Each structure stands twice: as structure tokens, then as C-alpha cells.
Amino acid sequence: MTQMAQKSLEEGTISDADFAAIAGLVREWMGIDLQPHKRTMVASRLSKRLRATGYESVNDYIDYMHSPQGRDEQTRFISAYTTNMTRFNREGHHFEQLANDILPDLMAQARRGKRVRIWSAGCSSGEEPYGLAFHVLDACPEAPSLDVKILASDIDPEILASAKRGVYPASSVNTLTNGQATKYFEDFEGSNDRKSVCDKARELISFRRLNLHGDWPFKGQFDIIMCRNVAIYFDAPTQSRLWRRFGEQLCPDGLLFLGHSEGIGPEHADLFHTAGRGVFSIDTSRIGDRSANATLHMGN
Ligand SMILES: C[S@@+](CC[C@H](N)C(=O)[O-])C[C@H]1O[C@@H](n2cnc3c(N)ncnc32)[C@H](O)[C@@H]1O
Known part of the structure; x- marks a missing residue:
């Protein structure tokens, strides 16, 4: 991924194809429905994972997660796309x-x-x-x-x-x-x-x-x-x-x-x-x- 592409992800811009690929994985693995208004969140969390793993292309990153060596990254990806807000005595x-x-x-x-x-x-x-x-x-x-x-x-x-x-x-x-x-x-x-x-x-x-x-x-x-x-x-x-x-x-x-x-x-x-x-x-x-x-x- 070029520096420019990484920067635009950080700024919350993601291509339709990359958004669809990430949203598809999140649905398949977690049942979570990422609506289009979540694009900015999807982009910024993805940019952190790409930076951490050193991948330049979203497709390569996804292939890596599907490989035996990518199992830990699959877990980190799941953590990245959960919403954990909670508190004592909620409701x-x-x-x-x-x-x-x-x-x-x-x-x-x-x-x-x-x-x-x-x-x-x-x-x-x-x-x-x-x-x-x-x-x-x-x-x-x-x-x-x-x-x-x-x-x-x-x-x-x-x-x-x-x-x-x-x-x-x-x-x-x-x-x-x-x-x-x-x-x-x-x-x-x-x-x-x-x-x-x-x-x-x-x-x-x-x-x-x-x-x-x-x-x-x-x-x-x-x-x-x-x-x-x-x-x-x-x-x-x-x-x-x-x-x-x-x-x-x-x-x-x-x-x-x-x-x-x-x-x-x-x-x-x-x-x-x-x-x-x-x-x-x-x-x-x-x-x-x-x-x-x-x-x-x-x-x-
Ligand atoms: C917003 S928190 C709710 C916490 C607590 N139940 C409450 O009401 O305060 C949602 C939790 O659901 C978990 N979660 C999301 N998808 C899940 C799945 N497919 N299976 C199990 N837990 C999931 C998230 O990791 C997150 O910790």
C-alpha cells in the first residue's frame, strides 16, 4: 500500500471493494452487520491492522488471516471490530x-x-x-x-x-x-x-x-x-x-x-x-x- 493509500485509510477513506471485503469477513466470522455509515470506523481500524502487520494490500492482509500463520491476526482483527461499551448496573x-x-x-x-x-x-x-x-x-x-x-x-x-x-x-x-x-x-x-x-x-x-x-x-x-x-x-x-x-x-x-x-x-x-x-x-x-x-x- 502506498503511503498515500495508507494516509487516506487513516483519514477514514476506504474503497468500495475494500469496504465490501472487510464487511463480508466481519459478517462471516462474527455475524455483525457493518452498515455503510461505519466506513470511517472500518477504514481507521483497518489502517491500524495493516500498519501493525506490514501489509500493503487489503487482499494480501485477508489472505494472511486465512493462512495458518495468520490465526493470531484473525483474533486481533475480531477484537478490532467489536464494540465493548458497558458499565456496572447498565439497564x-x-x-x-x-x-x-x-x-x-x-x-x-x-x-x-x-x-x-x-x-x-x-x-x-x-x-x-x-x-x-x-x-x-x-x-x-x-x-x-x-x-x-x-x-x-x-x-x-x-x-x-x-x-x-x-x-x-x-x-x-x-x-x-x-x-x-x-x-x-x-x-x-x-x-x-x-x-x-x-x-x-x-x-x-x-x-x-x-x-x-x-x-x-x-x-x-x-x-x-x-x-x-x-x-x-x-x-x-x-x-x-x-x-x-x-x-x-x-x-x-x-x-x-x-x-x-x-x-x-x-x-x-x-x-x-x-x-x-x-x-x-x-x-x-x-x-x-x-x-x-x-x-x-x-x-x-
Ligand atoms: C456493547 S458490548 C455489551 C456488553 C454487555 N452485555 C452490556 O450490555 O453492557 C457487546 C459485546 O458483544 C461481543 N460480541 C460481538 N459479537 C459477538 C459474537 N459474534 N459472539 C460473542 N460476542 C460477541 C463484543 O465483543 C462486546 O464485548
């Missing part, structure tokens, strides 16, 4: 509903020996699954000694590593309510500017890299699936397939939580019933064979 009404209406009963069942599984699908830097863990612990402090697990998954290994690390600025932790900031965090390396999630909450969570657009190696169903502000980036067929697969993955009384700008399309309206703002229960009589799921071990 806090979901956590209120969990705390008031859902977790007291679910945790009572866990105390009687029920296996409880919760999935934060597209967990980004971890604020969502840790928030779930804090509410589980509020409802049932002994949850780590019961059969209660939270799966936190994301396609982006870089953001998943930061979720696993579980260290956040005090200013973001302090937005938590009900004393959770003091109950579930400790100072990180002696500084009270950064806070680290306590072990009790960590014990409940397994972090896994998982592409929602790929295979799901699961064994068993979930009581709660939270997939908020993820499918909004997917194209319509990917969304539609996702709702169906979530339906198959939910327990009979299971609940699906979606982001405020996401909804189940009309083609699946008979499969789910509204059970709150952005909360859906599943009509299991509409799902066929629910026993055909493969295996995912969510840690110990």
Missing part, C-alpha cells in the same frame, strides 16, 4: 427485577439442590456477569458452595482477559447500589483508585471465549440468559437464528434478557412471552428436541 431495571422477583425463588431452589445456570452472553469487560454475581450473593451468600454457576462469554479475547482480571476504576465501581461497592470489592494493590472483585464473586463465574455466531458446546440449559446490547450489531438472519437457539438453550421456566433497543422479531413472537422490560420467558412447547445439545463444561 438497572433488569437487576432490580432479578433481585426482587427472580433470584429469591431461584436461590431457594438452589438451596434445595437445584442446579442453577446463568449466562452472560457478550459479557465484554465483565461488569455484567460480576453484577449478576453480586445479586446472586445478595440473595444467597452461600451460593459458591451450591450448584450455582455463571458463564461469562465473549468473542473478543482481549476484552475477556480484562473481564477475568476484574479490576475497575473506583469511579465506575461506586455507581453500584445496595452497598455492593464495599461488599464485593477490595482495593487493588493498595490503591483505592482501583478496585478488584472479591474472590467470592469470582468463584461463581467461568469466563469462556465463545462466538455466538458459531457452535455452542453446551450441556444442559440455562435458567437465565442475559444477552444485552450484542445482537443489535448482528444482521437480521443472525438475530433470528440467535433467538431460536436461546430458546433451545433455556430451561422451561428460563428467562432471556435483551438490551433496551433489542427485541424478538415477529417470526419468533410465539416462542417467547414478555416477562418484563426486555425480559422474555420461553414457551417450551414450541421448541422441538431440547436434548440434542452438545457439551460445555463450565469449570468445576
